Amino acid sequence: MKNKMKRKISESLELPKEVIMNVPYIRILGNDELQIENHKGIVEYSSDIVRLKSSIGIIKIEGKDFLIKEINPETVVLTGKIKNLEFISI
Amino acid sequence: MGRDQEFLDGYLIVELNSFCIEKFINLAYNNGIKLWDIKRKDLITAQFKISSDDFKKIKKVAKNTKSKIKIVQKKGLGFYVYKVLRRKLFILGIIVFIFILYYLSNLIWIIDIRGNKNISNDEIVKALYKNGIKIGVMKNKLDLKQIESNIVNEIKQISLISLSIDGVKLNVEVVERTLPPEIVDTESPVDIIAKKDGVVTKIFCYRGTPLIKSGEYVKKGQILITGDIFRTNRDDNSKEYVKTIHSLGNVYAKIWYEIFEEQELVYNKSERTGNYIKNEYMIINGKKVYINKNDAKFENYDKIENRTKINLLGYNIPIEKVEEKIYELKVTKVNYSIDEAIEIATNKAEQEIKKQIPKDATILDKKYDKIIEKNKVKVRLLIITEENISYEQHR
Structure with a gap:
């Protein structure tokens, strides 16, 4: 992954921050959809709690009726009633 | 949304039994397998959707993580069609439906006639019927060109008819002909003969030689005016035949019509x-x-x-x-009086006699004779008319 990032940076300087800084980019739509780019895998997944690994530590989402709409190496799209978002740094 | 594409390709709803669901998901997407709508049910079970092509790959992942997978439902057009095709009666219904639709679309349902002013639609429909066209006939059996020429021959007022089929509709375009006035062929030999028996009253002879005189009794079929022309020699009064022409003329004659009617005095009504x-x-x-x-x-x-x-x-x-x-x-x-009986008999007689007299005849005289018998009344009705009895007969 690191090699890939470096190559991308060398290609162009007009890159979005989250890529250069290698941090997750989190978007929340209302309280029922959450999208995380630049994640590094799921640590825990249940209908109440989701924990995701990222470069800045673990992202913990609490809520109800979670459903992973989409998952691929870059993005996770999560739906459900979101109550709490917590960053746990290592 | 991309969901329609997934429906077309076909996807599976799979249930997963595993102690490390998170590991399974991470492994799956890292291997390039697309999962969506992942739902955790309880500690060891989860449900997700996967495209049917990726299902083989997910088996390997399941083996590596020591988990069990089970297909709950197959969705998508491919599976749906497969499911439908297994219902034989349904397929039979579709085939029958298509066949009926095809059959019905092969029939003529509407006949649209245009362009006729003097010819009635009925006349054209009758002519079409004679040639085998009616509502409900198979359209591919019709030889339209042949029918067109047949109809033009049958109805002389039509100069052109064009038939065209537009779906289930038959378009009939008619062009009418204005008929030329009838030309009397003056050269063909024609005699004038009597239509009925009678006494000649008037003779109007325009062409030809009259053979009868006023007051003469003629029989039906007798030649009144002949087309033969003669020349009279002044010397010996002999006649010399010249030629035969188309004779023209009207001959009027007195004609008798007679009818008997009777009426019983006691009558079952x-x-x-x-x-x-x-x-x-x-x-x-x-x-x-x-x-x-x-x-x-x-x-x-x-x-x-x-x-x-x-x-x-x-x-x-x-x-x-x-x-x-x-x-x-x-x-x-019913008992009739004599007067009533006579009236009934007279009315009957007049109605009967009217059927025999042509409309252009002039009535000259009417005579009633009444005969009264024991239990019935007889009426004799006599009508004298004057009418044109000439009739052109071609030789």
């Missing part, structure tokens, strides 16, 4: 009482099958039958439906 019985039955292969039968009978009755042939899809099937109405009659004896 029957009237409908208003009571009636209605029977309905079908005739199938000559056998009567009653639908509605009434056993009551009348002493005197009128029976009226109404037959209708049953049509099925434009074909006549040998089944007839008959509606029968039996009216009760009441017979009463």
Whole structure:
């Protein structure tokens, strides 16, 4: 992954921050959809709690009726009633 | 949204039994397998959707994580079609439906006639019917060009007819011909003969030689004016034949019409009482099958039958439906006085005689003779008319 990032940076300087800084980019739509780019895998997944690994530590989402709409190496799209978002740094 | 594409490709709903669901998901997407709508049910079970192509790959992942997978449901067009195709009766229904639709679209349902001013639609429809075109006929059996020329020959007022089929509609375009006035061929030999027996009153001879004189009695078929022309020699008064022409002329004659009518003084008069019985039955292969039968009978009755042939899809099937109405009659004896009887007989006679007299005849005289007998009255009606009795006969 690191090699890939470096190559991308060398290609162009007009890159979005989250890529250069290698941090997750989190978007929340209302309280029922959450999208995380630049994640590094799921640590825990249940209908109440989701924990995701990222470069800045673990992202913990609490809520109800979670459903992973989409998952691929870059993005996770999560739906459900979101109550709490917590960053746990290592 | 991308969901429609997934429906077309087909996808599976899979249930996963594993102690490390998170590991399974991470492994799956890192291997390039697309999962969506992942739902955790309880500690060890989760449900997700996967495209049917990726299912083989996910088996390996399941083996590595020591988890069990089970297909809950197959969704998508491919699976749906497969499911539908297994229902034989449904497929049969579709085939029958398509066949019926195809069959019905091969029939003519509408006949649209345009361009006719003087010729009635009925006349054209009749001509079409003669040539095998009616509503409900198969359109691919028709030879339109042949029918067009047939109709032009049959109806002389039509100079051009064009038939075209537009789906289930037959378009008939008519161009009318204005007929030239009838030209009398003056060269063809024609005699004028008598239509009826009578005494000649007037002779108007325009061409030809009259053979009769006024006051002469002529018989039906007798030559009145001949087309032969003669030249009279002054020396010996002999006649010399010249040539035969188309004779023209009108001959009027007195004609007698005579009719007898009688009327009995005591007369059985029957009237409908208003009571009636209605029977309905079908005739199938000559056998009567009653639908509605009434056993009551009348002493005197009128029976009226109404037959209708049953049509099925434009074909006549040998089944007839008959509606029968039996009216009760009441017979009463009526006594007429002599005057009344004469009047009835006279009216009857006049009605009868009117049928025989042509409309252009002028009535010269009318005579009634009355004969009174024991229990009946006789009337003799005589009418003398003057009418044109000439009739052109070609030789």
